[in-house]
Amino acid sequence: MGRRRPVMLLASLFSAAGFLSLYFCSRYEWPHPFLMSLAFTETALNVAYAAHAALPADLRAPETDVENPGDTEADAGLISGIMALHSFIGAVCAVCVLDVAKGFPLYSFYQFYGAAVVVICILVSCVAKEEPSSNLQLPSAGEIAAAYTMDRARDMDFFWVCYGRLLFYTSQSVIVFMSYFIRDMFQVTSEKEVISKLSTLVLIGQLLGAVVAVPSSRMSDHVGCKPAVYVSCVVQCITFLTFILAPMLAWNVMLIGASFYGLGSGSYMSVDYALALKCLPSNKDRAQSFGLWGIAGFIGSCLGPLVAGGVLWLFPGPDSTSLHAPQFQYKGYAFGLLLAGSLPALAVIPATKQIIRKV
Numbered sequence: 001m002g003r004r005r006p007v008m009l010l011a012s013l014f015s016a017a018g019f020l021s022l023y024f025c026s027r028y029e030w031p032h033p034f035l036m037s038l039a040f041t042e043t044a045l046n047v048a049y050a051a052h053a054a055l056p057a058d059l060r061a062p063e064t065d066v067e068n069p070g071d072t073e074a075d076a077g078l079i080s081g082i083m084a085l086h087s088f089i090g091a092v093c094a095v096c097v098l099d100v101a102k103g104f105p106l107y108s109f110y111q112f113y114g115a116a117v118v119v120i121c122i123l124v125s126c127v128a129k130e131e132p133s134s135n136l137q138l139p140s141a142g143e144i145a146a147a148y149t150m151d152r153a154r155d156m157d158f159f160w161v162c163y164g165r166l167l168f169y170t171s172q173s174v175i176v177f178m179s180y181f182i183r184d185m186f187q188v189t190s191e192k193e194v195i196s197k198l199s200t201l202v203l204i205g206q207l208l209g210a211v212v213a214v215p216s217s218r219m220s221d222h223v224g225c226k227p228a229v230y231v232s233c234v235v236q237c238i239t240f241l242t243f244i245l246a247p248m249l250a251w252n253v254m255l256i257g258a259s260f261y262g263l264g265s266g267s268y269m270s271v272d273y274a275l276a277l278k279c280l281p282s283n284k285d286r287a288q289s290f291g292l293w294g295i296a297g298f299i300g301s302c303l304g305p306l307v308a309g310g311v312l313w314l315f316p317g318p319d320s321t322s323l324h325a326p327q328f329q330y331k332g333y334a335f336g337l338l339l340a341g342s343l344p345a346l347a348v349i350p351a352t353k354q355i356i357r358k359v
Contacts, residue, residue, distance in 0.1 A: 004051040004287065005125040011048035012121035015041050019114030026107035042298070048121065050294050054287035055128050056083065057277060077225075080274035081217025087269060088210035092203060099199040103192075147288040150281065157279040157357045158289065162296035164229070164351040165276075168268055169300030171236055171345040174308045174337060175202075175261070182254075184317065184327055185247040197251075201258040208262030209269065216270035225271040225278070225359045226352055232267035233348045235260050240341035244334045264345075278359045304344075308336035 018041025025034035056079045097112060139147075150159055179198050188194050220228045242257035276293045280286060315332030 003130065004055050005128065005130060007287075008048050008051040008055075008121055009125055011044045011051065012117050015044035015048060016114040016118045018044055019110045019117070023107055023110035023114075026110065027105070045117070046291075046294055046298055048117070050287055050291040052121075052124065053083075053273070053290035053294060055124070055130075056273075057280070057286045057290070076274040076277045077217045077221040077271070078214075079277065080220075080272060081214040081270045083273045084213035084217070084266065084269035085210055088206045088213060088266065091206045092210065095199050095202045095206065098195065147291060150292075155281040157355045158276070158281050158292075160351050160354040161275045161279050162293055164348045165272065165293065166296040166300040166303070167344040167348045167351060168233070168236070168272075169297045170304040170307070171240075171300075171341050171343075171348075172265060173301040173304030174240065174341040176305050177308055177312070177333075177336070180312075180328065181243070181333055185330060185333065186251060197254075201254060204255060204258040205262035205265065208259055209266030212263060212266035213270045216267045217274065220271045220274065225275050226355070228267050228271045229275075229352045230349055232264045233345045235264035235267065236345035237342040239264055240337040240345075243341075244337050247330060275355075275359055279355065279357055300344075304340050307340040311336040311339060 018037055021037035022034065022041060024030075025037050094113075098109065101108070150156075152159075178201065179194050182188055182197050183194050186197075188197065216228055239257050239260040242253060242260055246253040246257060276290065280289050312328045312332040315329040315335075317327030317329055
């Protein structure tokens with residue numbers, strides 16, 4: 001079965017079990033088991049993602065790299081664009097499911113996501129054609145520890161790729177508070193209306209991201225990945241500034257912000273994978289490298305809500321008396337979006353400039 005597919009299949013089964021556990025913990029309101037199940041599920045998903053991310057690099061026919069370096073660079077851009085397109089399509093499907101089944105309890109979605117992970121993983125495993133692996137030895141403790149380290153002399157370009165990814169995902173993940181933002185800043189009291197408005201914003205952003213992903217990746221083949229990163233980060237910064245201004249103007253300004261979000265995310269994600277592919281450490285297995293790359297995005301996705309959430313709790317609303325339905329002030333949202341949204345996006349630019357390799 002090759003090296004990647006067994007890991008991907010096993011991790012997807014573990015993640016499905018984790019989703020099932022989340023379903024029961026959420027349904028019966030078990031907070032501490034829920035947190036443990038969430039950590040288990042996220043770990044399994046990241047293991048599956050690391051193996052999946054290494055598949056395109058493996059299937060890229062590395063033996064042709066020396067003979068046709070130009071084709072290799074073009075392949076990197078196209079692969080990155082397709083990976084981004086799939087990410088956006090997945091997000092659109094998730095939002096569509098949420099919108100169609102919005103009359104059901106939120107915990108019911110865990111069953112769907114668990115089944116979807118297994119089905120898609122099986123589909124990918126059937127389509128991908130790996131060479132049979134002749135070496136099935138388990139890694140030693142030293143090899144596992146080495147997977148989390150980088151050679152400062154040779155791997156600094158890859159370090160800056162991962163660091164920039166961490167910052168961008170920190171910025172991007174602030175969107176998780178948008179349901180609270182809609183409720184508190186636009187005085188929406190109905191949960192169904194909040195979900196409807198949120199679905200509209202997410203669909204606009206994800207569809208625009210899907211539209212620009214592949215063209216942006218093809219354009220980066222001619223002008224390089226760095227300009228796409230710079231443009232996407234500036235647009236991402238403008239996104240959150242637009243959201244900050246929207247409550248003082250009108251709801252339609254939120255739709256403009258969602259459009260900026262899609263354009264910025266699509267431009268960045270169209271070269272995200274290509275940057276990593278072009279800066280892979282030569283002394284590591286591809287899956288190890290993409291594991292670090294995935295961890296960078298995962299840490300960023302945790303930091304964004306952590307920073308923004310911490311800021312929000314400093315500015316509770318006057319009627320915020322319940323942990324189950326907290327309310328927050330405009331100042332909290334403004335500072336949170338600025339500190340965890342706009343500033344990390346801009347910080348990606350100097351990090352990307354540190355990459356010496358021509359990308």
